[in-house]
Amino acid sequence: MTVDIDKSAGFCAGVARAIALAERALAKGRVASIGPVIHNPAEVARLQQKGLVTVPQEEVESGDLKALRTRRVLIRSHGVSESLRARLAEAGLDVVDGTCPIVRHVQQLVKDYCARGYRVVVFGKREHPEVLGLVGHCPQGAVVVNSLEEADKIAPGPPTVLVAQTTAPEEHFHEVEAALRRRLPSLEVFNTTCRAVSRRQESIVAFAGARDVVVFVGGKESSNSRQLFTICQQSNKRSFWVESAEDVQAEWFSPGEAVGITGGASTPRWLLERVASHVAHVARTHGHEKHIKGGSAE
Ligand code: F3S
Numbered sequence: 001m002t003v004d005i006d007k008s009a010g011f012c013a014g015v016a017r018a019i020a021l022a023e024r025a026l027a028k029g030r031v032a033s034i035g036p037v038i039h040n041p042a043e044v045a046r047l048q049q050k051g052l053v054t055v056p057q058e059e060v061e062s063g064d065l066k067a068l069r070t071r072r073v074l075i076r077s078h079g080v081s082e083s084l085r086a087r088l089a090e091a092g093l094d095v096v097d098g099t100c101p102i103v104r105h106v107q108q109l110v111k112d113y114c115a116r117g118y119r120v121v122v123f124g125k126r127e128h129p130e131v132l133g134l135v136g137h138c139p140q141g142a143v144v145v146n147s148l149e150e151a152d153k154i155a156p157g158p159p160t161v162l163v164a165q166t167t168a169p170e171e172h173f174h175e176v177e178a179a180l181r182r183r184l185p186s187l188e189v190f191n192t193t194c195r196a197v198s199r200r201q202e203s204i205v206a207f208a209g210a211r212d213v214v215v216f217v218g219g220k221e222s223s224n225s226r227q228l229f230t231i232c233q234q235s236n237k238r239s240f241w242v243e244s245a246e247d248v249q250a251e252w253f254s255p256g257e258a259v260g261i262t263g264g265a266s267t268p269r270w271l272l273e274r275v276a277s278h279v280a281h282v283a284r285t286h287g288h289e290k291h292i293k294g295g296s297a298e
Pocket of ligand 1: 012013014015077100101102103166167194195196197265
């Protein structure tokens, strides 16, 4: 049996930046993250050991900033609303801004168009923190749509601009764009879906399709992981989603097979390597030949 790790798996640049900023801040002491810094329990646990505490975003948005219980505060890659950012600054907190620069750009776009009197339409998930942050850059409020049915309810009217949650599926964004253009000919559109997501989707199709079995590593709360796993499964029916090495089951594999290890944009490399190592251990225990490529599992 051979085991190899997908070279294109691991953190996207925005998440890698937020984690690096968190680690740098943690070297100085405790840090409170507004919402989980990443949708991966194993990585959150690793950072917790270094002094990271997670405060639910709703508590910080609605309540007072005492919930943070520390003066050093981390904004995760999804970003926050403009009003929360202002409150953190007013309170004189030491803000570590892990907002992904791509998300920051979309926030600025929303803010500018809103200031120019445009109706802002955001394609994405209403409750997603990034979408809440984007809407929170539009004092008049923005319209969130997540389906063609919802897009069809947008009446012709004021000048309108369409943007997307960066991790939204690009093909659905184009469907919504086409539906809106039919009724709003002067619609302005910014395809703000992140290229890192579409590139990752393309590479996972190729990787999964060329393996007998795929072990996909990702947090079950991560929407990016859910989306990537669905694509992975379409490319290879024998794909299994695990959160940790302990979830791996011996009956998934047979002697002589090529096993691929991959994961979502919030899955750390060290976790992929740990799972690869465990798969190799399972193979060894069951008498399968073992060879690992692309990682440090041996
Ligand atoms: Fe940023 Fe794209 Fe990652 S928007 S957080 S680099 S998926």
